[in-house]
Amino acid sequence: MVAVSQAEESYQRRLARNLNELLQELRVAQAGVQILFGFLLSIAFTERYAAADAYIRATHLITVLFAAGAVALLTAPAAWHRLLFRRGRREYVIEVANNFAIVGLACLAVAMTGTILLLGEVIIGGWVAIALGAFAAVVFGTMWFAWPWRERGRDTVEDDEDDEDRLE
Secondary structure, three states, rough: OOOOHHHHHHHHHHHHHHHHHHHHHHHHHHHHHHHHHHHHHOOOOOOHHHHOOHHHHHHHHHHHHHHHHHHHHHHHHHHHHHHHOOOOOOHHHHHHHHHHHHHHHHHHHHHHHHHHHHHHHHOOHHHHHHHHHHHHHHHHHHHHHHHHHHHHOOOOHHHHHHHHHOOO
């Protein structure tokens, strides 16, 4: 049996915790994107959709594609973890999964914006629908990306690691 230093064990525990936290966060996002994806798919099979113009159909298709991209990106970390399980690649899996999660959330934000735009077009139409879509883009962009990115710039990675060490 190979002896593992206390520092290495602490590092491995931190990696395990980081991976578990990431997978928990992805479970929340996955549920929402899968429900949205199902909703978007069902729209194409309605009578009203058959009469939709090219603008609505194109917006719908783009929205479905972004929702599908979000599903792929937000579920990929589970596949990576499972395929690389016990291969000593946990740190790499976390790094890749984090990138997938961020891009997946961006795809989800676009899909949500497209969905709001589509609903606005069907219910109200015109410039109000476009304003609703633009408002949704600003809200998602601000809450999911701009604001956290600004907060992230206030800290350093070393500060974050020191905080984690104090918690252990």
